[in-house]
Amino acid sequence: MRPSLPRVGLAVTAATAVTLAVALPVTANAVPSPDALIAEVYGGGGNSGATLTQDFVELANKGTAPVSLDGWSVQYLPASASAASTWQLTPLAGSVAAGGRYLVGEAKGTGGTVELPTTDATGTIAMAAGGGTVALVSGTTALTCKTAADCAADTRVKDLVGYGSATVVREGAPTATPANTTSAARGAALADTDDNAADFTVGAPTPVNSKGQTPGGGTPDPDPDPDPVPGDKRIHDIQGPGRVSPLLGQQVVGVPGVVTGTRTSGDRGFWIQDAQADADPRTSEGVFVYTNAVPFTVVPGDSVLVNGTVAEYRPGGDTGTNQTLTEIATPTRISVVSQGNPVPAPEVITATSIPEAYAPDAGGATIETIPLEPAKYALDFLESREGQLVQVDDVRFTGPTNEFGEGWITTKPLQNPAVRGGTVYTGYDQPNSGRLKVKAGSAALPTANTGDVLKGATVGALEYTNFGGYTLATTSLGTYTSGGIKPEVTGSQKQSELSVATYNVENLAPTNPQAKFDRLAGAVVTNLKSPDVVVLEEIQDNNGATDDGTVAADVTLAKFVDAIAAAGGPRYQSRSINPGNKTDGGEPGGNIRVAFLFNPARVSFVDKPGGDTTTPVAVVKDKGRAALSVSPGRVDPANPAWASSRKPLAGQFTFRGRTVFVVANHFNSKGGDQAMHGRFQPPARSSEVQRQQQAAVLRAFVDQVQAIDKGANIVLAGDINDYQFSPAVQKLTAGGAVVDLIGTLPPAERYSYVFEGNAQVLDHIFLSKNVKRFGYDVVHINAEFADQASDHDPQVVKVRPSTGSALADEILFLVEDLLEHLQRQV
Known part of the structure; x- marks a missing residue:
């Protein structure tokens, strides 16, 4: 989110507060101040979410002569004053000019990004954001009053404001409750009815010092020019021939332009454009005027002159890799010269x-x-x-x-x-x-x-x-x-085909609505045609993101299995291994992992005990063929390649007497990579380093299987978090040990995910090179749609597992085809 900037002085009309005729508590000062008074109080400085780094009290003088503040103080009492509570004070000096302001800075917090303008007095009072009492006192001895009546009787109290949760000392009713990002401030007329609730409103903090300076460096114009004229800078001067304004940080006056559009929520402001373009094709003739919380009344077609500060806003923060947006920020004057002008043609x-x-x-x-x-x-x-x-x-x-x-x-x-x-x-x-x-x-x-x-x-x-x-x-x-796209449905597998799907179910947890389980389950049954094996990514533990040490996911998997059965699918069984607490990345507390679902009526899982969080699976020889030492088992889980990332899960399956090794994967994310559209070109893809390491570990596992059994059936499936042309995928497929099936599709169909308008590949199914008969499909049901059950599309492969002998395969497949043909005839 963009940090909000303080409101600055503009020629705007505020709504007048209405004082209701109700019985009020005794006021602390029965005589409204004719001159010096408290204009604004803010106690959220430096707190979480705050923009300003410091608390403050702003004074104002509504009189016609300066008021000396020498020997005066600003004092503060907590909201719920007790007998033990004491007033804290900050001494003042100097004076507040007629019609002027005076800024008292108080304690700083650890948060915030914007400093106050130079303060006229500085103290160390840590004011509460949501409530307290502030007094303007003609003396530097701490007050002792603890009730409204006692404070009213103390003639040193020149003005008093109880804000928010102040329950003991205030004028009338306290103000509405401010927060870390809001203050309580009097309206522009500085009305003082001795009712804090009527006189003050809560909004974005707007500190102004005695020089009229605001946090943005702007100085409100106390004497607006009734006939403003353009200054010497135009929009193309502000934009300049590069990405960063040559006038960055400078004050500009009378920048002319026609309003082309407005934005009244979020990053509030409006766009202006100069119809008098220069001859340089590099310089833009438009600019955004960022007003933040300051109300504005301009509309498209208004010809305006703008005073403000040239800024470069970097979305995502100044240390990020994004480029910047050139703006006129903290405008101090917006003059409407004329209305109803033609908006520049786009x-x-x-x-x-x-x-x-x-x-x-x-x-x-x-x-x-x-x-x-x-x-x-x-x-x-x-x-x-x-x-x-x-x-x-x-x-x-x-x-x-x-x-x-x-x-x-x-x-x-x-x-x-x-x-x-x-x-x-x-x-x-x-x-x-x-x-x-x-x-x-x-x-x-x-x-x-x-x-x-x-x-x-x-x-x-x-x-x-x-x-x-x-x-x-x-x-x-x-x-x-509408373009009319519909969710896809894959074809049904033959009896002789083993179907294996992969599906990233996006942080699935029992805490999700049942509707999410039902929708995902419906996709498994209807769109994927109930695959024999489903490789799942992002299965969270039994209480989701709650961070309490829970790592088991049996409730999550059981709830999903039940939903699939309720949708008309098979009663799947599941296999997974719990990760160590907070060791595998993902949403904090979620403990995501990969898992298998399988249909026991179609395929058998070869359970071999001993696989746990830290035990690596080994490839062993069994009757001359490859087998797993544990099943399910994690692939080299202690390898640094898997730090803060999901560990692959290997499982040994049997389909029609043939062994199939399936490995579920979820490589590390692309978090930390520089933006494609950012300021660093070409962008660094730092996350690739770990994925290449992970690919090397996974490839080593494949090589171990094939070293024992070149004819082994291997399926690697999951969210690899990288493209088919990436170094990680190239490392995994080098030499043709496994084939990336996305490459078997036409180029226009190679995608399972959409990011920033690019249809791209993150999810993959790889097959060992000896598996020659397969049908592969990316089933587009999520990524292209605004209404998504997950942000990934699933994919499925239907394979005829090999016997290990090409000749035997041909004979077997011929027999299976013949039998299926006869069954169809019957």
């Missing part, structure tokens, strides 16, 4: 507009210091339009919309098209430059699946966001048209 982006090449090669270093080449690279092209209105016509969704109302479209419909409407990721050098994220600006997206289309013009401003990079913030949408 630039129409066609299939040939964006270059095929994706990003400049900086040797892994940052591209933020390299001048833009928008005619050469897609990222440069989009950066040179940052903040501007663009238009795309008749665009196809290459991924489903998500719970945040975001989706992905392609501006290049012929770029690596998938068979069902997506865009296939075919190599590191083919990132598909036509992909573009879309999200709501002022026009919300429909719920869309892959292949759905927005007919006609979709218009919006370009920005850069987290989880996806360059984004079209839509102001108007084309007409939504």
Whole structure:
């Protein structure tokens, strides 16, 4: 989430609070202050979730003459004062000018990212975020009053504010309850009715010091110019010819532009665009004005002049690998010059507009210091339009919309098209430059699946966001048209075929709704046709993410088995091995692991006791053929390659008298890799190192089996978390010991997952090279759809296990085919 910034002074009208005619407690000061008073209190500084690092009390002077604060103090009493409670105080000095402010900084916390502006006085009082009493006192001796009546009788008390949960000392009723991210502040008129509830409202903290400075460095204009004129900087000067503004951190005054769109929730603000473009194709003519919590009343078509600070916002945090969004932040004045102006026409982006090449090669270093080449690279092209209105016509969704109302479209419909409407990721050098994220600006997206289309013009401003990079913030949408994709159903296996499926069920736990179990079970039965063996990834322990040391998952597996049987499937049996507590990665406390389900009416599991969390499975010789020492057993679980990652689970099965070794896998995730669209190019894929190590361990296991029995039937299945062209997969398949079945499909069908609009391969089934007869299918039921039971598509292979002899296989298969033919005739 983006850190919120404090509100700054703008010419806005606040609603007047209404004082109800009810009986109130005795007030602490019966005479409202004619001049110096408390304007704002904030006790959440440095707390969890806070933006500001420090508590503060802001004073104001509503009078016409300065008020000396020499010998005065600000004092604080906890919300529920007891006989033992004492007032804490901070001495003051100097004065508060007529109509001015005075900022008192108090204790700092360990959180927050934004410092207060230079304070006029500083203390060490650790104020509570949700309640307390603050007094402005003409003296530096601690108060002793503990009730509203006693404080009212003390003539030194010039003003007093009980906020939030203050129950003992306050003026009238206390204010609404502030929190770590909110303060209690008087309205712009500085009304003082001696009723804290009526005089104060809770909202984003807005500290201002005696110089009018805010945390963003801005200075509210006390005397707005009735006839503002443009300053000497225009939007293209702010954007500059690179990714980072040449005016970063500088104050700009009177930046002209026409409002093209607004955003009133989330990262609030509006876009402006300059119709007077310069001659440099690298400089954008649009920019986002980030107002945070500050209300604004501009609408598209308003011609405005903006004062503010040039900023570069890096989604995900300053230490991350994302690029930045150039903004005018903490605006101190927004002047509407005229209304009803034509909004600048959007630039129409066609299939040939964006270059095929994706990003400049900086040797892994940052591209933020390299001048833009928008005619050469897609990222440069989009950066040179940052903040501007663009238009795309008749665009196809290459991924489903998500719970945040975001989706992905392609501006290049012929770029690596998938068979069902997506865009296939075919190599590191083919990132598909036509992909573009879309999200709501002022026009919300429909719920869309892959292949759905927005007919006609979709218009919006370009920005850069987290989880996806360059984004079209839509102001108007084309007409939504369904592409009509449906969940796939695989074909049934023959009696002579062993079917093995893999399915990542996305953190399945008994704490999930029954509807999730039922939907996953329905897919196993209906869409996968009840495979003989199901390799499962992301089975959580019996209480899910609760972190209490539980590691067993028998309840999880039993609940899934019951759901499958209720859906009309077989009564599966399960096999798994519990991981060590919090040793295998995944959701903290979830203890995810891989597991087997198998249909005992079709296939037998060869149980060999002794396999546990730490015992490695060995390959042994049994009557001249390969066998497992333990079954199920974990593959080399102590190897450092599996640190904080799932350990493969090997099982020995028997199908029609033939032995089949199945290994369930879930390699380490891609967490920590640099963003494809980020500032470092080419991006580092640091997580690949561990997956290559894991592939080497798994390949060593395959080699051990084949060293004893070259004709062994081996199925490696699961979520490898890497692409078919990745170094890890290449290491596993080197020399042809096993075949990656995804490569047997046409290129347009090679995907089981969709990420940032790229249809890609993470899940795999590998077969030993001697297995020649198989049918393989990725069953698309989740990844392309907005409504998902899991974020992965399952896949299934139907194999005719080998006897170990090619000649014997041919005779056996011929006999099996003949028998099945006769059965069909009967």
